[in-house]
Amino acid sequence: xxxxxxIPSGPIEQAWAKACFDMKLVNPANKRKHxxxxxxxxxxxxxxxxxxxxxxxxVKCFCFQDSPRRxxxxxxxxxxxxxxxYPNDGESVFRLFYDTVKGGDFRAREANIYRLAQNSxxxxxxxxxxxxxxxxxxxxxxxxxxxxxxxxxRTFYAxxxxxxxxxxxxxxxxxxxxxAGTVKMIARTEMLDLIVIDGKARGIVARNLITGKLSVHIxxxxxxxxxxxxxxxxxxxxxxxxxxxxxxxxxxxxALFANPCFTQIHPTCIPVSGEYQxxxxxxxxxxxxxxxxxxxxKKGDTRSPDQIPEEERDYYLERRYPSFGNLVxxxxxxxxxxxxxxxxxxxxxxGLGVYLDFSESIKRLGEKTVRExxxxxxxxxxxxxxxxxxxxxxxxxxxxxxxxxxLWVDYQLQSTIPGLxxxxxxxxxxxxxxxxxxxxxxxxxxxxxxxxxxxxSNYIATNKFEKVDExxxxxxxxxxxxxxxxxxxxxxxxxRTVDSFHRELGKIMWEHCGMARTAEGLKEAIGMIxxxxxxxxxxxxxxxxxxxxxxSLEKAGRVADYFELAELMCIDALDRNESCGGHFREEYQTxxxxxxxxxxxxxxxxxxxxxxxxxxxxxxKEPLEFHYVHPSQRSYK
Amino acid sequence: MKLTLKIWRQKNVDAKGxxxxxxxxxxxxxxxxxxxxxxxxxTLILKGEEPVAFEHDCRExxxxxxxxxxxxxxxxxxxxTTTCQLTMRHFKSGDELTLEPWRAKAFTFVKDLVVNRRAxxxxxxxxxxxSVSTGQAPDGNTILVGKEVADTSMDAAACxxxxxxxxxxxxxxxxxxxxxxxxxxxxxxxxxPERERRALGMVAQxxxxxxGSCTNIGECSAACPKEIPLEVIANMNRDYVCASFRxxxxxxxxxxxxx
Numbered sequence: 001x002x003x004x005x006x007i008p009s010g011p012i013e014q015a016w017a018k019a020c021f022d023m024k025l026v027n028p029a030n031k032r033k034h035x036x037x038x039x040x041x042x043x044x045x046x047x048x049x050x051x052x053x054x055x056x057x058x059v060k061c062f063c064f065q066d067s068p069r070r071x072x073x074x075x076x077x078x079x080x081x082x083x084x085x086y087p088n089d090g091e092s093v094f095r096l097f098y099d100t101v102k103g104g105d106f107r108a109r110e111a112n113i114y115r116l117a118q119n120s121x122x123x124x125x126x127x128x129x130x131x132x133x134x135x136x137x138x139x140x141x142x143x144x145x146x147x148x149x150x151x152x153x154r155t156f157y158a159x160x161x162x163x164x165x166x167x168x169x170x171x172x173x174x175x176x177x178x179x180a181g182t183v184k185m186i187a188r189t190e191m192l193d194l195i196v197i198d199g200k201a202r203g204i205v206a207r208n209l210i211t212g213k214l215s216v217h218i219x220x221x222x223x224x225x226x227x228x229x230x231x232x233x234x235x236x237x238x239x240x241x242x243x244x245x246x247x248x249x250x251x252x253x254x255a256l257f258a259n260p261c262f263t264q265i266h267p268t269c270i271p272v273s274g275e276y277q278x279x280x281x282x283x284x285x286x287x288x289x290x291x292x293x294x295x296x297x298k299k300g301d302t303r304s305p306d307q308i309p310e311e312e313r314d315y316y317l318e319r320r321y322p323s324f325g326n327l328v329x330x331x332x333x334x335x336x337x338x339x340x341x342x343x344x345x346x347x348x349x350x351g352l353g354v355y356l357d358f359s360e361s362i363k364r365l366g367e368k369t370v371r372e373x374x375x376x377x378x379x380x381x382x383x384x385x386x387x388x389x390x391x392x393x394x395x396x397x398x399x400x401x402x403x404x405x406x407l408w409v410d411y412q413l414q415s416t417i418p419g420l421x422x423x424x425x426x427x428x429x430x431x432x433x434x435x436x437x438x439x440x441x442x443x444x445x446x447x448x449x450x451x452x453x454x455x456x457s458n459y460i461a462t463n464k465f466e467k468v469d470e471x472x473x474x475x476x477x478x479x480x481x482x483x484x485x486x487x488x489x490x491x492x493x494x495x496r497t498v499d500s501f502h503r504e505l506g507k508i509m510w511e512h513c514g515m516a517r518t519a520e521g522l523k524e525a526i527g528m529i530x531x532x533x534x535x536x537x538x539x540x541x542x543x544x545x546x547x548x549x550x551x552s553l554e555k556a557g558r559v560a561d562y563f564e565l566a567e568l569m570c571i572d573a574l575d576r577n578e579s580c581g582g583h584f585r586e587e588y589q590t591x592x593x594x595x596x597x598x599x600x601x602x603x604x605x606x607x608x609x610x611x612x613x614x615x616x617x618x619x620x621k622e623p624l625e626f627h628y629v630h631p632s633q634r635s636y637k
Numbered sequence: 638m639k640l641t642l643k644i645w646r647q648k649n650v651d652a653k654g655x656x657x658x659x660x661x662x663x664x665x666x667x668x669x670x671x672x673x674x675x676x677x678x679x680t681l682i683l684k685g686e687e688p689v690a691f692e693h694d695c696r697e698x699x700x701x702x703x704x705x706x707x708x709x710x711x712x713x714x715x716x717x718t719t720t721c722q723l724t725m726r727h728f729k730s731g732d733e734l735t736l737e738p739w740r741a742k743a744f745t746f747v748k749d750l751v752v753n754r755r756a757x758x759x760x761x762x763x764x765x766x767x768s769v770s771t772g773q774a775p776d777g778n779t780i781l782v783g784k785e786v787a788d789t790s791m792d793a794a795a796c797x798x799x800x801x802x803x804x805x806x807x808x809x810x811x812x813x814x815x816x817x818x819x820x821x822x823x824x825x826x827x828x829x830p831e832r833e834r835r836a837l838g839m840v841a842q843x844x845x846x847x848x849g850s851c852t853n854i855g856e857c858s859a860a861c862p863k864e865i866p867l868e869v870i871a872n873m874n875r876d877y878v879c880a881s882f883r884x885x886x887x888x889x890x891x892x893x894x895x896x
Contacts, residue, residue, distance in 0.1 A: 051771040066692065067758050069798055070700045086778065122774070129774035131767045131827045133790040140781025158791060164699055165794060172766035179762040179892065187755070210747060239694040273667040278675055279696045380698065383715075383722050449771045497682045499675070544687050548649060549748045552688060 001256075003607060003622040006410045007111045012628055016115040019411065020454055024461035031056035032182075034460050035219040037204055039191045039246050041068030043163070043441060044424025045225030046170035047448030053177030055453055060217055061174065061183055062206060064190045064241055064554075069171045072227060072239040073444060076163025077284035077377065078147060079155035080127075080441040082120035087144050091152040093117045098629050100439060103149045103329055104404075104432020105581035105597060106631040107259070107605070109624065111411060112430045116439075119446040124156055126449055130169035134158050148285050149329035149436040149636075160284055160376045166441055170448070189215075190554065191246045192485075193478045194222065194253045194420065201250075201420035202468055205478045207486075209554060212547035214482060216475055220465045221419045221456050224250060225448065228403035228425040230263065232562045232569070233514070234506025236400035237266060237282040243558040244565050247407055247426055255415040256607035256620060258408035258428035260565065261573035264435055264582050265515050266401030267333035270384055271353040280399040281384060283356075283377055285437045288326045288333070290361035290370065291394070293317050295345040295354050305347070305355055305393050316340060324636040331434045331582045331595075332636060334398035338515050339593065341397070348395045357393035398515060402440060404431045404582065405572075408607040408622070412455035413447060416607075419463070421456060423447040428605065433581025486546050489556045494539030498555045501536050505529065505559070505566055513570050518586045522574040526567055533563040568608060568617060575619065578602045590633075599631050638664040638730040642677060644689055645737040650746045656735070666726035670713065671696060671703060673725055690749040696721040698862065701797030704804070705750040706737045711801035711860040719799065719862040739800050741809035743846045743894075754800050756846040757814060759892040764838030765818040767827050780826050793820035795863040805860035808849030813857035815843050816869035819876055833880035838891075840877050846894045 008015040008022070026034065034057055038049040041063040049061040063071060085091035096117040101110060124142070128134060134156050135143045144153040158165040177183040188209045195203040195218070203218040229244035230236035251257045268283045294313045301308065316336060318325045326333075337354050340346065347353050362370050367390060371378070378389045385395070406429060407415050407422040414421050424444040431439060468475070512525035536559070544550040579588040579595035580602070588596045603626075609618040639662050647654025661677050668676070671693050678688035694702040698719040705720060707713035713723045728734065736750060744752040794817070802813040819836055822828030828835070851870055858867045 047771075054770040065694060065700075065702060066754055067798065069758070070694055070702050072695060072700070075695045075697055075699050084777070121776075122772075124777045125774035126769075126771060128777040128780075129767065129769045129827055131790075131822045131825050133787050133794050133821065133825065134777075136782050136784045136787040138784045140783050141778050158794075161699065161795065164797075165791075168794065172761060173769075173771075175758060175761040176766045176768060178758075185758075237697075239700060240696060241694045274665050276665060276668055276672050276676055278669075278672050281697050379717070380722070383698075383718055384724065386724070386726060453771065495683075497679050499679060541682060541685075543682050543685060549690055549751065551690060552682060 001416070001609065001620045003408070003620055004410065005109060005622060006412055007109070008411070012111055012114045015111050016118060023454055023458035026457050026461045028056060032058055034058060035060070036221050036223065036456060037217055037219040038062070038223045038225060039204065040071065040225035040227060040426070041174065042071030042073035042225060042227060042424065043167055043170055043444030044448040045223070046071065046167065046174050047445050048223055048225060048423055048452045049183050050170060050173035050177050051449050051453045052456065053180065053182035055457070056182065059183040060186060060219065062186045062189050062191060064188065064209060066188055068174055068185060068187065069168065071167060072242050073167045073441070074164045075239065076441055077160045077282065078286040079145065079157035079162045079438040080123070080166065081147070081154050081438045082124045082156055082442065083117050083154060084121050084124060086142060087153045089152045091154050095152065096120060096154065099150050100430065100436060101629040102634060103434055103436040105434055105595070105634060106432065106599065106603065106626060107262070107580055107624065108430050108432030110626060110628055116430050116443060116446050119450045120442050122450060123442060123445045127166055127169050130173060132158060132165045132169045145286060146289055146327065147437040148288060148327045148333065155438045157286070160374065163441060166445065191226070192249065192482045192557070194250045195475055195478050196253050196417060197468055197472060197474045198466070200418045203475070205482050207482070210549050212550070214479060216470050216479060218468050220460055221421065223421045223423060223452060223456065224407065224426050225423040226426050228406070229565060230400045230403050232505070232566050233400045233509045234503050235272065235277060235280050235510070237269060237280050240279060243561070245558050245561050248561040248565055250407060250415065250417070250420060252610050253417065254610070255417050255420055256408040256609050257405070257568060258605050258607040259405040259572065260569045260608065261513065261576060261583055262404035262433050262581065263400060264330060264402040264404060265334040265398045267330055267337055267398050268356060268396045269399035270381065271348055271350060271395055271397040281380070282399070282401065283381060283394065283396060285330065287356060287374060287377060290365070290373065291326065291356040291358050292360060293326055293354055293356055295340050295347060299344040314345070321636045328636045329434060329436060334515060335584060337398055353395040353397045355393035356396045358389060359393070362390065402435055404429055404433060404435055408605065412458065413451055414455065414459065419459060421452060423452055433583055485557065486553065489540070489542050489553060489560070490546055492538065492540050492542070494541045496539050496541065498540055498542065498552055498559050501532065501540060502555070502559045502562065504532060505562060508532070509566055509569070513573055516584050516586050517573050519574060522570045526570045529563060529566050529570065536560070536563060571617065572606055572608065575606065576602055603631070638666060638725065638728070640664050640673070640728060640730070641733040643733055643735045644749070646689070646749055647746065649748055664725050666724065668725045669696070669721055670707065670723045670725065671721050690751050692751050693721060698722045699797060701799040704739065704799045704801055706739070706804060708735050711739070711805045712862050717862055717864050739804035741803045741848070743809065743811070743848045744800060744803065754798070756848070756894065757798050757800065757811070759846060759894065760811065760815055760839050760842045761818065762892050763842035764831065764835040765822070767822060768831060782825060786824055790821050790824040793817045793824070793865060793869050796865055797863055799862065801860045801862060802857035803848065805856040806849065807854060807856065808852060810851045810857070811843050811846070811848035812851035812870045812873065813861065813865055815839050816873035817865050820869040820872045823872065823876055832876060833883060836873060836876035837880045840873065842891050845891045
């Protein structure tokens with residue numbers, strides 16, 4: 001398959017304006033005659049549903065939670081980037097663009113990122129107008145802070161709850177449209193299949209999670225904004241309900257899955273405490289602004305941190321990367337933490353942790369200022385660990401946080417299935433092989449507020465839509481496939497719980513397709529995943545029935561998809577014989593242990609196509625070209 | 638640690654419910670309340686029984702999904718803590734914990750510890766927003782907002798919509814929740830033009846959903862995991878009284894409760 005990204009020709013600065021001008025428009029009076037389905041109500045889905053509703057389309061928005069306000073965008077803490085240059089420190093659209101291309105280790109499309117940087121300012125304006133209470137200076141203007149991977153202060157924030165406040169902005173805009181009657185909200189309902197008719201996405205099959213009833217929804221276009229797939233690792237910073245199912249069903253209906261192995265490991269999470277652990281808790285990366293990361297210089301040092309004198313501490317990030325220090329990008333910070341712990345310098349009971357120390361900042365700024373900046377994060381840390389970070393350094397360790405991979409989309413955010421648009425973390429996105437902090441919120445809102453409303457309109461204006469109803473064969477097929485799968489899962493009645501399988505799968509992935517990967521390990525992992533998947537379909541037990549609230553059944557369907565995704569991730573990681581961003585293949589590193597890219601052979605997006613449950617997926621390549629930022633070895637020294 | 642969990646089990650709104658006692662051995666003090674239920678549920682599933690249904694998602698205290706009564710207290714005994722972040726170190730071996738769902742007329746029952754909180758969305762629908770469509774915004778710094786004003790707004794905006802305030806209130810009032818949104822938006826200059834309309838619309842919807850009246854008891858704020866201050870209720874009442882006095886007539890039509 002040839003992949004046409006449909007990037008407008010001409011200078012990058014004018015690409016989006018040109019694309020917008022070239023798009024066909026839908027007459028205002030005709031918009032209400034067209035229907036659009038949005039799956040997911042987070043920053044991307046919520047903002048898209050609200051904006052399309054404002055335009056006058058007939059929108060149906062789905063979420064599996066009890067309310068659209070619960071989407072996991074809500075958990076983002078640190079902030080949102082924008083090229084406003086309010087601090088007068090050298091920021092510009094071009095610099096945000098440059099930093100993001102470089103931060104992504106030259107594995108994303110230049111034109112997409114440029115558009116993202118261009119939209120970033122308008123996002124802040126929109127959110128302020130909605131009543132998002134961003135942090136302010138005493139004089140009343142918006143305030144900024146710095147974040148990893150950047151040397152300018154471009155991050156806007158609302159205490160440590162930026163994602164929550166931005167999501168509430170989008171949620172309120174959505175509720176306004178629900179009241180206006182343009183959006184119908186369908187909560188507690190999970191998409192279980194995509195309906196494709198005559199090659200076009202025309203609807204979804206969904207299951208009501210309370211009654212178990214399946215329903216069919218037909219529309220002119222379907223937007224997936226269903227988030228990332230970090231939970232394939234079982235332990236991650238994702239919400240428990242976050243899943244790949246909507247994306248995976250679209251993949252099996254013909255959409256390509258791009259760069260599945262590009263996952264982000266967040267450096268500052270609370271370390272695992274025991275086998276019962278159900279999720280990992282993130283401590284915002286903004287903590288690295290004022291906290292210093294260190295380990296004892298002596299291996300296996302069990303003294304308490306206050307007993308270790310200054311000269312016996314190794315501030316390894318400051319030592320190795322003097323110009324960025326503790327603010328190196330996430331992949332670099334995570335990898336170094338792992339290297340330190342693997343070499344035996346880790347702290348805490350498990351030895352899987354490093355210190356994040358605020359004592360110097362508290363001395364310099366006073367406890368009050370530190371409390372103002374990070375109070376809620378410090379409280380959260382203390383709640384979970386029972387240790388007071390104002391007195392004792394925090395212990396942190398990397399954890400799976402974000403997935404850069406996702407469904408392949410062109411410049412218009414349309415997948416390889418016409419009429420299927422993919423937004424936010426669910427698409428393979430603008431972050432390449434590594435996402436910079438405070439960029440996910442920016443991308444979700446850029447896609448939802450400012451891109452999809454244009455491109456979806458263009459699609460509707462340039463296509464004809466035959467009338468389709470539930471009696472169509474494709475609809476019946478999709479419904480019966482879903483019914484069969486549910487019946488199958490309920491009928492196995494084996495001896496192991498869904499969670500026990502999920503945990504085991506997660507361990508395989510973390511071990512072999514996590515922070516460091518090798519060809520040998522990945523091959524082994526593929527074998528283990530296949531064997532476990534086979535056992536799953538013979539030995540899983542799902543209690544209860546399919547006609548009421550049954551969380552085990554919901555999880556069982558999602559884990560079944562994770563098995564297939566996990567294999568694809570390993571195949572992709574094995575195929576990419578280079579290290580880039582979050583994808584670190586041990587065979588490909590510089591003499592100093594940094595990631596070594598191979599631009600000659602791997603400067604492309606790997607977009608995989610489904611060819612059957614037991615057939616190898618098909619690899620399609622979209623070559624990446626860099627005209628504005630010249631690929632170089634990333635250096636944060 | 639060994640604990641006994643006494644849990645409200647009820648299959649659906651029409652079925653008869655009852656408390657069932659479950660002993661849980663090997664409770665680690667570092668576990669969260671929800672992880673303790675995970676452990677119990679794994680054993681129930683292997684015994685062929687239905688696991689306890691409870692609502693949860695982010696498990697880091699921000700999504701507002703989780704929450705039930707623990708020994709009669711919404712989200713349990715720890716101040717400013719959601720159920721998902723309540724660690725078991727606050728209990729001692731041998732304790733019996735009684736877990737039951739939020740009980741309020743406006744929160745219809747679903748299963749075990751799960752209730753329906755759609756009424757909260759309806760209150761937002763009735764005016765809990767600023768009417769600004771995508772693309773209409775001026776530059777973010779055009780309207781200056783003093784730090785103190787932004788901080789007050791943020792204190793109220795921190796609400797996670799979990800419903801603990803309603804569950805803790807003897808009248809099952811949603812005044813703290815509604816007041817929080819009215820304060821969040823009404824404090825900011827961006828929310829000023831619709832301030833009166835918003836107060837009238839949201840209060841009318843709150844009453845239509847059959848939440849109880851506020852009698853200034855304060856249990857709501859004490860139970861709130863985000864420690865939303867009681868002042869937000871005073872703000873709501875002030876805005877409502879001022880708006881009623883001026884009798885604005887272009888109110889949003891109320892949403893049908895239970896829809």
